[in-house]
Amino acid sequence: MKLTEKIPWLMGRLQRTLSPCLEECCATPLTKQEKHLVKVLEIIEIENHVCRGRQWPGRSPVERKAIARSYVAKALFRYVHTRDLIHELQARPNLRLICGFPQSQRLPSESTFSRAFAEFAGQGLGQVVHDSMVDQYLKKELIGHVSRDSTAITGRKKAAKKQKIVMVARKRGRPAKGEQRPPKELTRLDKQLDQEASVAIAELRNVCNRGVKKNSKGYLQSWNGFKLHADVNDTMLPLSVVLTSASVHDSQVAIPMKKMTSKKVDYCYDLMDAAYDARQIRKQSLALGHVAIIDRNPRKGEVISMSPHEAKRYNERSSCERFNGRLKEEFGGRHVMVRGPDKVMMHLMFGVVALFADQLLKLTGY
DSSP, X not given: OOHHHHHHHHHHHIIIIIHHHHHHHOSSOOOHHHHHHHHHHHHHOGGGGOOOOOOOSSSOOOOHHHHHHHHHHHHHTXXXXXXXXXXXXXXXXXXXXXXXXXXXXXXXXXXXHHHHHHHHHHHTHHHHHHHHHHHHHXXXXXXXXXXXXXXXXXXXXXXXXXXXXXXXXXXXXXXOTTOOOOOOOOOHHHHHTTSOHHHHHHTSOOSOEEEEEEOTTSOEEEEEEEEEEEEEOTTSOEEEEEEEETTSOTHHHHHHHHHHHHHHOEEEEEEEOGGGOOHHHHHHHHHTTOEEEEOOOOOTTOOOOOOHHHHHHHGGGHHHHHHHHHHHHHSSTTOOOOOSHXXXXXXXXXXXXXXXXXXXXXXXXX
16 A cells, blocks of 8 residues: 555544544543644554563553653653653643553653663664654655755763774885785775675764764854764655764765665665765665765865756755754754663654654645
């Protein structure tokens, strides 16, 4: 079933079965915001991916599925702190019912929410749910352009110390007769051409450190934290998301992300800015059957302009910038209150899956 058929079918099932049952169970009519949350949760289906964990003797663990659904509501309703979410669950019976908490029982404490969040982060729940959504809604679609870019994520931890790189000086001049010199070490981009995507990403740093990059106006800005790298299609739906340290250059993530996205969907063009202008990145696009449209990096003052048809396609890259803006302003990307790369990624992934579902509903008019 294609995207244009699946969403109307899903919304029709929602209106026929789930909505009438909810209206009967709720003491007051659902608000427009609560109805939108029901649609988003129905698309995400995060409860199907929550691992219950091992049962130990004694007190039974609190239901994790309801907590996972409530974290999606936190991202959708822009609650900054977990205590704000718990307060809203206590004050709004309809929200409590939608998330799956029984009315007759007390809500879990803030510490229980935090422990559940740590479990979700350790399990990689966000990536599992997002991959499932991409496979379910975009696997059968042919995507024209994939835009690739990164955005700064401010962290709440002290920046890690820089890694010391020991440079081994190579002997200059021609080797003497019979002398054997070690081969020149491959660059990271050259290594990534033959590596699996998961292996290449595991070699990148993801600790909280200091990063510097140019903003849209050409000025340098620095921050303490991370970088979120995203592949986005023409309709602003995220296809692949990777979190690295703020100091990792954008070009170091391009090749593994191409391999990740190519396994999920079929697409034609790679759109990237001048930070990705490298021979190895263009070679990988060609090997995967894609056309790379990359803004040229002016080296030694040399400026190479795009051809008219490439420049027209390159304008579609704004979808990635709009995705970054929405994630930060509307889905909690600007307010990261957790520490550690796994928890930061989990916080961002709740926003990514909520944005994915919200954008699907906008595209189909629901």
